Amino acid sequence: MATALETRRLQATGVPGFDDVLSGGFVPGDLYAIEGDTGAGKTTLCLQFLISGAAQGEKCLMVTLSESAADVRAMAKAHGWSLEGIEIVELSAASEQISQGGHYTMFHPSEVELNEATRAIIAAAERVKPTRAVLDSVGELRLLAQSPLRYRRQALALRQFFKRAGCTLLMIDDPRSENIEMAIGSIASGIISLHRETTDYGAFRRRLQVVKMRGREVREGLHDFRIRHGGLDVFPRLVAAEHTTSYARESVKSGITGIDDLLGGGLARGTSTLFLGPAGTGKSSLAAQYARAATARGDHAAIFLFDENIATFLERSAGLGFDAEEVVRKGKLTLRQIDPAELSPGELAHYVRTVVEEHDTRVVVIDSLTGYLNAMPNEHLLALHLHELLTYLAQQGVTTILVMAQHGLIGNERGAPLDASYLADAVVLLRFFEADGAVRIAISVMKKRTGVHERTIRELRFDRGAITIGEPIRGFVGVLGGTPHRVAGQ
Numbered sequence: 001m002a003t004a005l006e007t008r009r010l011q012a013t014g015v016p017g018f019d020d021v022l023s024g025g026f027v028p029g030d031l032y033a034i035e036g037d038t039g040a041g042k043t044t045l046c047l048q049f050l051i052s053g054a055a056q057g058e059k060c061l062m063v064t065l066s067e068s069a070a071d072v073r074a075m076a077k078a079h080g081w082s083l084e085g086i087e088i089v090e091l092s093a094a095s096e097q098i099s100q101g102g103h104y105t106m107f108h109p110s111e112v113e114l115n116e117a118t119r120a121i122i123a124a125a126e127r128v129k130p131t132r133a134v135l136d137s138v139g140e141l142r143l144l145a146q147s148p149l150r151y152r153r154q155a156l157a158l159r160q161f162f163k164r165a166g167c168t169l170l171m172i173d174d175p176r177s178e179n180i181e182m183a184i185g186s187i188a189s190g191i192i193s194l195h196r197e198t199t200d201y202g203a204f205r206r207r208l209q210v211v212k213m214r215g216r217e218v219r220e221g222l223h224d225f226r227i228r229h230g231g232l233d234v235f236p237r238l239v240a241a242e243h244t245t246s247y248a249r250e251s252v253k254s255g256i257t258g259i260d261d262l263l264g265g266g267l268a269r270g271t272s273t274l275f276l277g278p279a280g281t282g283k284s285s286l287a288a289q290y291a292r293a294a295t296a297r298g299d300h301a302a303i304f305l306f307d308e309n310i311a312t313f314l315e316r317s318a319g320l321g322f323d324a325e326e327v328v329r330k331g332k333l334t335l336r337q338i339d340p341a342e343l344s345p346g347e348l349a350h351y352v353r354t355v356v357e358e359h360d361t362r363v364v365v366i367d368s369l370t371g372y373l374n375a376m377p378n379e380h381l382l383a384l385h386l387h388e389l390l391t392y393l394a395q396q397g398v399t400t401i402l403v404m405a406q407h408g409l410i411g412n413e414r415g416a417p418l419d420a421s422y423l424a425d426a427v428v429l430l431r432f433f434e435a436d437g438a439v440r441i442a443i444s445v446m447k448k449r450t451g452v453h454e455r456t457i458r459e460l461r462f463d464r465g466a467i468t469i470g471e472p473i474r475g476f477v478g479v480l481g482g483t484p485h486r487v488a489g490q
Contacts, residue, residue, distance in 0.1 A: 011132065011168055014052030015045065017234030017350075021210060021219045026190075028131070029166045030214075031159045033185040035173050036194030041206060041227050042172045043067070045194070046134040047076060047083075048231045049170060053132040054085030061130035061167075063089045063121050065140035079230055089124040091117060114144040118154045122161055130167050137172040138184050155184055189214045195222075202341030208234065224346030235346040238353065240391035247397030252363070255293035258469020259286070261454060262443070267426060268450040269362075272390045272400040274369075274420055277430030279405050281441050282460055282467070285320060286428075287365045287401040288313075289467060292322045294399075295332040299362035302334040302355045304348070306371020310337050321465045334359065340371050345385040348372070352389065356396055364393060368403040369420055387423055425449040430460065433479045442479050443469065 010025035019025050026032060026049075036042045050060040064072055069090040076083050118141075125133060138155070145151030162169040173184050185191040191211040196204050207222040225234040251266035260266045267273055267290075275283040284307075291301035305313055313335065317324040327333040334355050338348065355361055366372060373382055393400045404420060421427050427447040433440055443460040445453045456472035457479050476484040 011049075012052050013045070014048035014050075015232050015234050017223070017225070017236050018045070018208075018232065020236045021208070021223055021234065022213075023216065023218050026168050026170075027216070028168050029163050030189035031162065031169045031171065031187065032190045032192060033171050033173050033188040034192050034194070035185065035211075036208075037174075037196050039204075040194035040196040041225070041232055042194055043072075043075065043136055044079070044227060045192075045232055046136065046170050046172060047072070047079075047081065050086050050132055050134060051081055051083070054083075057085075058131045059128055060086045061089065061125060061128045061133040062086060062136065063091060063124060063134070064136045065091050065117070066137045081231075087124070087128045087130070089121075091120055114141060114150065114154055117141060117144060118157060121158065125162065125165065125167065129165070132170075133162060133167050134170045135172065137174070139174045152187070155187060159187055185212065188212070205344055207344075207346075224344040226344075226347065235344070235350040237346060238349040238388050238392055240388050240395060243353075243392055244395045245397065252290070252399045253293055254286075254290050255296065256289060256467055256469065258458065259289075259443075259467075262445050262456070262458065262469065263426065263428075263448065264451050264453040267399055269399055270394045270397045271425035271450055272394065272402060272423070273426040273428060274402045274404060274424035275428050275430065276404050276421070277406060278432060281430035281432060282462060283403045283405070283430060284308075284313075284367050285316070285462070285467065286430075286460075287367055287403050288317055288320075288322065288324070290399070290401055291333060291363050291365055292317075292324075292327075294363040295327045298332075300332055300334070300359040301363040301365070302336070302352070302359070302361050303365040303367060304352070305335065305337045305367055306340055307368050310335050319465055320462070320467065331359075334361070338371065345381070349385070349389050349392075353392065356393065356398055361398060363399050363401065365401045366403065367401075368405060370405050383420070383423065386420065390423060421447065426453075429480065431480050433476075433481075433484050435476065435484060442473065444480065 009028065010022075011028055012025045013019055013022065034042045034046060047062075050062060053060045062072065069088045072088055073083060121135065135158075141154065142151055145154070159169070171184050171188070190213045192208060193211045194206065194208045196206050199205055206225050206227065208225055209222050210218045210220065219236055219239070221237045223234055223237050225232050247270060250269050252269050253260050253266045275286055277283055288303065291303055294301040303313070314325050324333060324335070328335055336351060336355075352364060356364065369386070372386070390400060402420065402424060424447075426445065426449065429444050429446045431442045433442050441460040442457050444457045445455070458472055459470035461468045461470060473479055475487055477487055478484045
């Protein structure tokens with residue numbers, strides 16, 4: 001990453017998450033290509049860069065060839081931005097000199113040549129003397145070029161002019177041309193590519209990546225981002241190895257003796273546990289119990305809800321004697337309802353990280369992985385995202401509870417949308433079974449990496465607002481299959 005000296009002289013982009021990706025921002029005086037499809041957020045990103053500079057008293061220039069100045073101002077108004085301190089020059093490429101009196105000047109595309117447009121851009125820069133400039137977009141200049149060689153010479157002339165002036169220049173471009181001679185990225189110090197993908201259901205998914213960055217180390221890979229009122233919100237890809245801390249090794253209790261006994265005294269701090277079973281077996285209630293116990297100890301807990309709304313959770317918790325609403329008011333519990341249709345994996349990781357670091361969270365519940373899976377446009381990537389998130393939480397000393405529903409209610413329909421058991425440090429299995437004319441719930445610990453645990457199968461009960469664990473179920477076989485039968489002689 002950037003050294004302290006280098007970071008001090010970098011220009012912030014106005015988007016904190018993007019600055020993180022760039023290890024601080026842009027190097028002053030360099031040329032950067034901002035590429036992407038229509039609607040990906042290129043102009044919005046560049047405007048935030050200019051607004052950030054203007055807020056620090058820098059002179060800023062935007063030359064627009066593809067949109068009118070009125071369109072740019074309308075976009076800024078929609079985001080609640082002021083463009084004070086930013087000079088907007090509207091060109092359709094130029095054959096005249098820039099007007100000295102107005103804020104922008106219009107030229108007609110049918111009357112111009114490429115070299116005239118270049119001269120107009122330089123004339124505007126000589127008048128304004130900016131330290132930050134945006135050219136939107138070079139695709140219009142490319143259309144004016146008679147040949148790749150001529151276009152490249154003009155692009156090089158612009159780069160050299162702005163570099164001598166000490167001005168950072170962002171050139172907005174369409175996706176990279178198949179003809180490398182026509183791609184501005186070949187002469188740029190850096191290339192930022194913005195992607196907009198259509199999902200099968202829900203909002204667009206937007207991601208960006210640094211395709212090229214000359215002489216500097218940046219955060220590689222694809223990073224989710226969202227365009228909201230106020231501009232881009234970038235969620236840098238979580239790299240667990242960058243976030244390590246020391247913490248005391250200790251057992252985390254649930255507050256229910258029977259469950260703690262099953263788990264050999266409790267869960268180890270900094271581990272993840274998967275509660276697995278059909279819908280209705282009490283997985284969410286058990287997970288919430290760990291959050292309840294954490295808040296009772298004075299620790300902070302967070303629950304991310306995919307499958308139920310907050311009102312339902314509060315009502316269900318109250319039925320079990322847990323006044324979650326009061327704990328939320330005291331700031332000991334964070335409840336966040338997640339809409340899978342609107343979420344990206346990077347955004348969820350950002351939310352979790354923010355809560356953990358702001359509140360020193362000790363217990364995190366993700367309810368459920370089934371909803372998390374539905375938030376993923378590419379199912380095969382879920383395990384990678386989840387592994388990185390769990391590793392990060394483990395290194396922060398957070399005890400993580402994962403809830404996952406299996407298909408079917410009773411019997412052998414045990415399929416799950418994702419095999420997450422190998423990612424978790426412990427697996428607690430819940431299963432319906434029939435006995436003596438009633439439907440009951442069995443609970444057992446199938447796996448625990450840290451220490452010993454009971455290998456018995458016990459009955460889980462929810463009686464009069466309390467969670468209790470019975471004695472080991474004896475005299476039956478096939479309990480975990482849902483269809484037990486008595487052993488002869490028992």
